[in-house]
Amino acid sequence: MFWKNLQKPFFVMAPMADVTDVAFRALVAKCGAPDVFWTEFVSADGLYHTREINKMKDEENPIMRDLMKGETERPIVAQIFSAKPEMIAYAVNLVSKLGFDGVDLNMGCPDRSIERQGCGSAMIKTPETARKIIRAARSASSLPVSVKTRIGYNKESLNEWLTALLEEAPATITLHLRTRKQMSLVPADWELMKKAVEIRNHVNSEVLLIGNGDVQDLDDARAKAAESGCDGVMLGRAMFGNPWVFAGRKSFDTPLADKLAALVALARGFEKISPPKNFAILKKHIKAFVTGFAGAAELRAKLMETESASALALVVAQHKLSEQTFSRTSL
Ligand SMILES: Cc1cc2nc3c(=O)[nH]c(=O)nc-3n(C[C@H](O)[C@H](O)[C@H](O)COP(=O)(O)O)c2cc1C
Incomplete structure (x- = not known):
């Protein structure tokens, strides 16, 4: 399992819809690779139903475009979402056959169209469903399963939410340090990462924790990891206009x-x-x-x-x- 072989703190690419596609990842790989690559999020239901409705093979499914990957991006994790365990099992199997190194479950997206399906941030309100989704993913293949989520829905609820996730023993949990309600309107609260680390140490010390939100560059990431005690840091918008960010460059260096x-x-x-x-x-x-x-x-x-x-x-x-x-x- 590649997660356990990473040197801490490790620095990973954030999954970003219509950003971290195969072309962008190839560019980042050339400029300075992160320790782990992530795809954009992909709907497990979308994958399944498009194939069924059109009576096509997986290889012919147009949604497979979002699971394209090149040879230079390793290790790479595919991010999927669904509120239905059977859809998750189908998509995990597919991702495993495609040769991905891991699968990530999106439980933090605040988009209304995603939440209406009971997915993304809506999972925070239904921890029992979230648990079933993790279990379905874990039993569908031997790939390591990770979760990316937020610190709560309307208010911070790490004690309940993070504990529920930890009890299902995913390989890693990424915490975007904002609630669903906060969207991206307030600064990420890195103080809460310390609380998350304490809960993790108490509930399940095997699970790696990744902090995410407002990290500017690698120096900032190192400082935040040292201060909070998290195992890894995820960078998203810092890659915009600066695909060299994982090589340690600041935007103005280039x-x-x-x-x-x-x-x-x-x-x-x-x-x-x-x-x-x-x-x-x-x-x-x-x-x-x-x-x-x-x-x-x-x-x-x-x-x-x-x-x-x-x-x-x-x-x-x-x-x-x-x-x-x-x-x-x-x-
Ligand atoms: C354009 C855009 C697309 C995003 N798409 C996804 C996604 O597909 N899956 C996901 O888990 N998070 C997604 N996010 C959230 C990011 O992964 C990350 O959590 C957020 O941007 C905060 O990190 P940052 O401050 O380093 O950018 C997206 C964010 C942006 C700005």
């Missing part, structure tokens, strides 16, 4: 030319995803990479108008050329 080259590489990888994703999904990365320098807004506006990787690469090349012309004429 020259613009390297950022633009990374953006082009990402766009090229994004276009290889099959079935194709809407190019608009990629555009959040344009905002993140092209910022904080004179002329950023202008370049960003041009890049935002592009509809393909080659068009984006052309704008970048033209920018490079105009920069060179500018520096020659200003000599």
Whole structure:
């Protein structure tokens, strides 16, 4: 089980819908790999029903796109969600056959459409269902099962909620240090990680705890791990515009030319995803990479108008050329 072989504190990639796809993960792997990669979240019900309705093989299922993975991203955990144990068992089996190293259960997403299915954060209100889901996942394959959740629903409820999860003995639990009600509107409460570690030590000391929320870079992650005693730290938004974050770089350390080259590489990888994703999904990365320098807004506006990787690469090349012309004429 790879979790037990990681050196502590370890630093992992947060699962992020429409961000941590196969193209983004390949870029991060090249720039500086985290100790563990995570996919975007995938609906177990969606996987199953799309296959059944269309009477297709798993390999033909378009939702399998979200479970694409490259050779450079290891170890990698697939994140799934469902409120139905039989759907979880089906998806865990599939993830296991696809060669993932672990499976993660989403019990923290605040999105209403996910909660309406009894999934994501709604699980915090139904700990008995959450327990059944973990059990179903654990018995479906030999893959290590982990859980990602929040510290409570309307208010912090670590004593009840974390204890229930620990009793089911997943390999790891990631705590996004906010309640469902807090969404992402208030700072993550890292003080509570100490309380979580105490509960873990008391209830089930075998389970690894990962802290998550507002971590800026690797220095910040190391400080937070040392202060709170958690085993690992998960970084999400810190990867935006800085795929070098796990190599220890701060966002401002990287020259613009390297950022633009990374953006082009990402766009090229994004276009290889099959079935194709809407190019608009990629555009959040344009905002993140092209910022904080004179002329950023202008370049960003041009890049935002592009509809393909080659068009984006052309704008970048033209920018490079105009920069060179500018520096020659200003000599
Ligand atoms: C665009 C976006 C997509 C996300 N998608 C997921 C997801 O699919 N599964 C999940 O467990 N959390 C998801 N999250 C939550 C992140 O994994 C993480 O918990 C949150 O961003 C806080 O960490 P950070 O401050 O390091 O970004 C998402 C967050 C963002 C901003």
